[in-house]
Amino acid sequence: MKKQLLALVATLVVGAGVHAADIKVVVSADQPGPVIHRNIYGQFAEHLGTGIYEGMWVGPESKIPNVRGWRKDVVAALKDLKVPLVRWPGGCFADEYHWRDGIGPRNKRPVKVNTHWGGVPENNAVGTHEFFDLVEQLGAEAYVNANMGTGTPQEAAEWLEYMTGEGNATIVEQRRKNGRDKPFRVHYYALGNETWGCGGNMRPEYYADLYRHWATFLKTPAHNRPKFIASGGNDKDTTWTDVLSKQVKHNIDAIAHHAYTFPSGKWEGKGSAAGFPESEWVSMLSQVKKIDDVLAASKVILDKNDPQKKIALYFDEWGSWYDPEPGSNPGFLVQRNTLRDALLAALHFNVFHSHAERVQMSNVAQMVNVLQAMILTSKDKLVLTPTYHAFKLYIPFQDATSLPIKVENNPTYKVDKFEMPTVSVTAGRGKDGKVWVGLVNSNATKPAELDLQLGANAPKAVKGQVLTASAMDAQNELGKAPQVVPTAFEAQATNGKLTLKLPAKSIVVVAVEG
Known part of the structure; x- marks a missing residue:
């Protein structure tokens, strides 16, 4: 019973991390910048x-x-x-x-x-x-x-x-x-x-x-x-x-x-x-x-x-x-x-x-x-x-056209004397014509939740891949099953809002649809 209570507390703490900040990412798809060589x-x-x-x-x-x-x-x-x-x-x-x-x-x-x-x-x-x-x-x-x-x-x-x-x-x-x-x-x-x-x-x-x-x-x-x-x-x-x-x-x-x-x-x-x-x-x-x-x-x-x-x-x-x-x-x-x-x-x-x-x-x-x-x-x-x-x-992003991004309410991730923004974001319009967004959740223990907008509007969906693992030092070793490989990632808009849930310690790269 004690183990179950500890697990429940851990779940609540992680869950609190998901909603700790109302992060909003705005991509200005109509304002092309320099090409990402x-x-x-x-x-x-x-x-x-x-x-x-x-x-x-x-x-x-x-x-x-x-x-x-x-x-x-x-x-x-x-x-x-x-x-x-x-x-x-x-x-x-x-x-x-x-x-x-x-x-x-x-x-x-x-x-x-x-x-x-x-x-x-x-x-x-x-x-x-x-x-x-x-x-x-x-x-x-x-x-x-x-x-x-x-x-x-x-x-x-x-x-x-x-x-x-x-x-x-x-x-x-x-x-x-x-x-x-x-x-x-x-x-x-x-x-x-x-x-x-x-x-x-x-x-x-x-x-x-x-x-x-x-x-x-x-x-x-x-x-x-x-x-x-x-x-x-x-x-x-x-x-x-x-x-x-x-x-x-x-x-x-x-x-x-x-x-x-x-x-x-x-x-x-x-x-x-x-x-x-x-x-x-x-x-x-x-x-x-x-x-x-x-x-x-x-x-x-x-x-x-x-x-x-x-x-x-x-x-x-x-x-x-x-x-x-x-x-x-x-x-x-x-x-x-x-x-x-x-x-x-x-x-x-x-x-x-x-x-x-x-x-x-x-x-x-x-x-x-x-x-x-x-x-x-x-x-x-x-x-x-x-x-x-x-x-x-x-x-x-190779030869994509960079797009301005704005991140609001980005919480600080701090351990001991070291700190940094929790989420890092980049965006570009690829040679395929799609808007691509790259996101990094640097927090090693807590997921991050953010709303994604293209200008003033929410996209209909995103689809791409996520890279994460259970341990901070997970690695792919010769002769062993790899621990760090990309898996599918997608999200659909609900009620005019597109929310992305980034796992702890993850990279997510998605194409925006609509």
Whole structure:
């Protein structure tokens, strides 16, 4: 009897949470905003741990089914995700990568040491030709990061010529000899990575001078010119955005920015990927506000220094970062991926959408087996992570037209000293013509109930999917039944009101009907 009374009390407490606030969401479907660029859903693959080798690349001779060395199952899963863009070869790795080491017969390529990530041998089996084979299999765009740390302007210029050149120049003939007659399509080309840190410990003014110098020599056929990207700031620092947008006026299309999220908010002692208390759930998710803040500050700077809006902001590294998984090589950045990571991703999406005018690319770190991965593999097995499913739910927002939203009476979710708005919302009109709404209920224990309106009217219904699970650290593990998978979600209007009931700790993405 005592257990029944406790269960009843728990039910009443949760039920009270449902109606604790009369949340109202208004979507202004008749006020189209900037397009949400599909590359906001970009991916990142670095030569790091098993992120490429074993995780995606197994070689043509492997017994694991593959196409020219790339795992069939991984490529198929990524194609289902409609991956629009892949960034390669790094990351910190890029600034010690010399592209000529990765061309020609694979059995003759030099073996080096990956000094950044684990001190393991790098046999250069995946190089320029293999990377472009991957992005072409995916139907994705290519983002190539040039070596500005240990490279030279000549090396960066010649790599671009090797990839895009036509005619009969010796370097173009070398590409043909290596099996590629047609030039590669390079969509994005960056000079350096994290030049404030692992890419050279530079000052922004020094890097701006180097960028102007190096970019002078980046030349391609006019129809195959990539967008050129400058290495920008980190975390809350907007100094780099300010200096670069003031001092670089030619051959610059975007400035990169990086920010990772740790439960502790500190680089040392980041926190655990699983087995955490609710306070760390909130501490982690609430930090997405810093992303919103730095993007808002960057917009002010860019609007002042670049009123013609020629320079975009590319958030080309972001995601969760935890303490190393026990028993793993710390340099491999192996971590578990849980429901918390899925919500973290969705909260990032909602923020990126709200800054779509300037934020035209983001790249989650990383695609397979590293940090906040989409896919985890072991030998011939793979599993799709909760983050994968968050990305898949948001596919309708790729190239959608953003729509203004207003959230009224949004309660504060607070645990210990950490707090944040309970509900996060985004909206857009998809390429299919439908109005799509993405919602996140960050409260780990209580559902949220809200009324949805299109302008002054209530829609007739919504239909889509919800992603949630029973535990905050629910995960999908290799060889086990997945705990975090999307399920159907729908709601019908009653008496002229459409009420959505969002489960605790959930992501809901729906198409609006009527």
